[in-house]
Amino acid sequence: MPAGVMTAPRLAPPSALPRPLKNMTSTTGLSLGLNHGSDGQREASQTADSELLKTKGKDDDYESRSGSDNLEGGSCEEQDAEPPRKKRYHRHTPRQIQEMEMLFKECPHPDDKQRQELSRELGLSPRQVKFWFQNRRTQVKTQQERSDNSVLRMENDNLRAENVLMHEAFKKISCPSCGGPATVGEMTFDEQQLRVENARLKDELDRVSAIAAKYLGRPIPPYSSYQPQISSLPLDLATSASYGSTLLPSALVQGRSLTDSASRPGSFSDAEKPLVVELAVTAMEELLHMCQPDETSWMPSIDGPKDILNYEEYIRQYFRALGAKPFGLKTEATRETGIVMMNGISLVEILMDSARWMEMFPCIISRAFTVDVLSTGVAGNRNGALQLMYSELQVLSPLVPTREFYFLRYCKQHVEGVWAVVDVSVDVLRDNPPPSLMRCRRRPSGYLIQDMPNGYSKVTVLDHVEYDDRAVNNMYRALVNSGMAFGAQRWLATLQCQCERLASLLATNVSTRELGVIPTANGRRSMLKLAQRMSNNFCAGVSASTMHTWTTLSGTGENDVRVMTRKSENNPGEPYGIVLSAATSLWLPVMPQRVFQFLRDESVRSEWDILSNGGIVQEMAHIAKGQDPGNSVSLLKVNALNSSTCNMLILQESSIDVSGSLVVYAPVDIPAMNIVMQGGDPGCVSLLPSGFAILPDGPERLTLQSESGIDISRTGGSLLTVAFQILVSNTPSAKLSLESVATVNNLISCTVQKIKAALNCEHI
Structure with a gap:
């Protein structure tokens, strides 16, 4: 047993945001492979992709070979320009490698000042330190590529196996009219075209039904309710099932039914993608307006200096995103603005990475992961990035139930030095969300980030949720209902404290x-x-x-x-x-x-x-x-x-x-x-x-x-x-x-x- 760990038998345990944002407009900036985009948008997306490939090639050329043996001399590009000469190698000591590894975990790209200080401590030249970090980054990059290739290879094998199963199922398909065989090879060209057209019309019907349900406030019966039930596997199941295959882990693809796929928050079909984009863009527009100091949906509180939400005015202006509040839920809307010891781009990177986001808020987030990445943004930054995420938020007490959310997180750069990251629940896109997600849902919430000249950021945090407080212990109910337990004040205060800690660590x-x-x-x-x-x-x-x-x-x-x-x-x-x-x-x-x-x-x-x-x-x-x-x-x-x-x-x-x-x-x-x-x-x-x-x-x-x-x-x-x-x-x-x-x-x-x-x- 390790020394210092408590054991029971011994009984010795330890006891303001700028006004110019008012007139900004937002565009989607998303590249999801949709058929409704303009030619200009497609050309911009192709240009961004080509620039990304060029940048990746340059980065690959810049990185040198990995290893702890460091070659004294220039980088790869410098060596190509010089005449051949005898190479001299220097093997680092275990202590030098350990010290550089520790710094690499915190800062893979050290600046000149950090390299100079490290070289003095380890007795190396700054050039040796520079090339060691280049080699180490290349090694990590190679290992990640190998891991990604392994995952892709496994997914490819799963898709091949699924393809074989589908072909076997096609052989057993019978005609619903005559009961005779209806394999693909026995169909005429016209029959195949009719089936393809039938699948397209069904998708269009599902999309229109979802839009109608959104504005009518009640679900529209699905297409399957108008059709007779067929016990055998229909051909169009292969088409429908393939819609979500790229959005689910490969292990979930095999053996899943269409009903299971539709009930999962991550299984967005091509017909649902326009709704996803519309929801993200609408949420971003709402966030920008709600973060403005003179927004009419906020009114002064009689109990203190904080503003409170005027719910009637809010619903009148912003009904479009999630509709009215579900019966039995309470509204919690808070807004805070403060200075954070971190620049905007670094903060955006943390928010868009579920692991780093959870590490930045350990006292608030008990679990978080990215379900699916729908868009990575433009080449070189997170502008236009859209992903589906899950989080479980906590109060540090067993007496307060956690809050679970499946939500879209959309990032957009509006002007130079101004970023916005918005979250919005996706339960509006589902007819029957899981019971745990019915207890609370997130209306458009997030961060408005403005860079400051000194490397700091001015951050406005908006947190707007609807929740059920019946399971909250009576002792904590006043804290929860005041918005202090999960609200914007806690998010901003924790962020400020963690940024100070990170600065102290580095x-x-x-x-x-x-x-x-x-x-x-x-x-x-x-x-x-x-x-x-x-x-x-x-x-x-x-x-x-x-x-x-x-x-x-x-x-x-x-x-x-x-x-x-x-x-x-x-x-x-x-x-x-x-x-x-x-x-x-x-x-x-x-x-x-x-x-x-x-x-x-x-x-x-x-x-x-x-x-x-x-x-x-x-x-x-x-x-x-x-x-x-x-x-x-x-x-x-x-x-x-x-x-x-x-x-x-x-x-x-x-x-x-x-x-x-x-x-x-x-x-x-x-x-x-x-x-x-x-x-x-x-x-x-x-x-x-x-x-x-x-x-x-x-x-x-x-x-x-x-x-x-x-x-x-x-x-x-x-x-x-x-x-x-x-x-x-x-x-x-x-x-x-x-x-x-x-x-x-x-x-x-x-x-x-x-x-x-x-x-x-x-x-x-």
């Missing part, structure tokens, strides 16, 4: 005084990476995600302790075995800022942390990762009572913004942390994070009834979630014992009571 001009006990800048970077992994793992295991199954251990009120177990077998950076997660959420009549400062203060940690066992806790290292002093990473040393020796190290990260705060920590192995502080790979440290999520209880005064029947009026309080992750067995196949569950229940209950006592809240 910083190279760090003073010796700021490093403290950390010997090098690489050690500082490794500690920040380890802390980021720790916090991301904490956020992933706290919410009521559909991937989790929480079990209530005790009580029937709001302060229940909930647990879940999972097997940790192939998770890098985690111990091997069975991990038990325990969490509870409670309300405290204390301001969130005070709770945050108390929990992150190492001088009073012994008042609540059972792990410290009453010992003295000192801060060994401190790394600031933002302008707010509360955003930091610390390495804490726990000394036992009456002893000067270090018995334990704790890695702690604290984060705070206007939407909430986090304090996450984990005991760490001392030898492994020494490697990390020397600049080693943070993946060598195995840890299980625990910690606290602190949220405001909402802007409104809330009156609840306690278990004793007494009304409790709360205002200005905090919603605190306490969560532990503990290794209860080294064997993934072992059964969870009742003793381990009881130990965890006692641990989290004891921690909560100590926190209440320290904050003078024992009566709550």
Whole structure:
């Protein structure tokens, strides 16, 4: 078992946007292979494709061969211009390769300043560093091409197998009129043309029916309801089934029926593509108007400086996109504008990449992936990119259900330095969406990004959803209904905080005084990476995600302790075995800022942390990762009572913004942390994070009834979630014992009571 990982038997676990945008017009900018585009659009698309091929060829010529052996001399183009000469090779040392690999993971294209600094640290010339990065990029590119070729080869094999199955099915087709054979080879040319025309007319009918249903507000019966049912496989099934084949994974193509294909959000047919484009363009137009400061759909709030949505005016102007609000759902519309420490193009790239988008918002997004890419945009950037995505949004508490969306994400550059990225749910394109998608849907929402001269961006975030709050616990309902749990304020605050953290991670001009006990800048970077992994793992295991199954251990009120177990077998950076997660959420009549400062203060940690066992806790290292002093990473040393020796190290990260705060920590192995502080790979440290999520209880005064029947009026309080992750067995196949569950229940209950006592809240 890795040292520093908590185990149950030992009972020692861690306790403004510019006015000129008003007159802008938007065009689709999409290239989806549609038949309704103009000749000019097709020529522009072909020109963009040819330019992309030329650029790709240039990039391929520029990259040199891969490998850790670096050729001293010019690049490939320079070598062609010079006369032949004897080549001299230099083999890098393992340390040089490790340092350059670490920088390559963060920045594959380092600038001159970064290359100069790296060359000084490693004893290499800037030319050697430059060519090593060229070679490494070529190697990664080659590996990716091999992987893509392998995937394409598998899809090709699947399509061949499907083709064989279709041919076999054609041989068994019988004529619906006479019952005789009707194979393709026995049909006349006129019969084949009639069947093709029949398939085209059916697609046209489906398209018109969808448009009619959209404006009539009720579904139109499909074409199949007007036709007799035929038990055998009809010929036009092959034509209909092929429409979605490029939009689904190859593993889903074989054996699927037309009904299954139509029910999946990713299976857009050619007849549906015009509707998809129309929905994306309409959503983009709505986003641009709704982000304007003088938009009439917003009106001042009587409770504060924030604007609120005038729903009647909004529906009058923007009914076209998704129609009226479904019965039983509530409306949540928020808008925020702020300055972000990142340029517009980099921010757009993060938003259009589901993995990087999820990594940028780990406390909000529990799951996200791209279902299908309908357009990659023009050559060289994301202008016109359109893709279908899935996301599951969370609040860090088991008491708040997650929100699931299948949505279109459309990116467009309107003028130089101004980008917009819009999201809109696709349930309007489906007659029978999944039940989970009926609980909430996303109206046109997104980001309006304007570059600033200093490399920053001015970002306006619009979040507009319709949701069902009946499953939200009463303790969190005021927070959710105020828009503070999922709204624009939280998105923008998290983005600003994460951009500051990223800038701190990539910083190279760090003073010796700021490093403290950390010997090098690489050690500082490794500690920040380890802390980021720790916090991301904490956020992933706290919410009521559909991937989790929480079990209530005790009580029937709001302060229940909930647990879940999972097997940790192939998770890098985690111990091997069975991990038990325990969490509870409670309300405290204390301001969130005070709770945050108390929990992150190492001088009073012994008042609540059972792990410290009453010992003295000192801060060994401190790394600031933002302008707010509360955003930091610390390495804490726990000394036992009456002893000067270090018995334990704790890695702690604290984060705070206007939407909430986090304090996450984990005991760490001392030898492994020494490697990390020397600049080693943070993946060598195995840890299980625990910690606290602190949220405001909402802007409104809330009156609840306690278990004793007494009304409790709360205002200005905090919603605190306490969560532990503990290794209860080294064997993934072992059964969870009742003793381990009881130990965890006692641990989290004891921690909560100590926190209440320290904050003078024992009566709550």
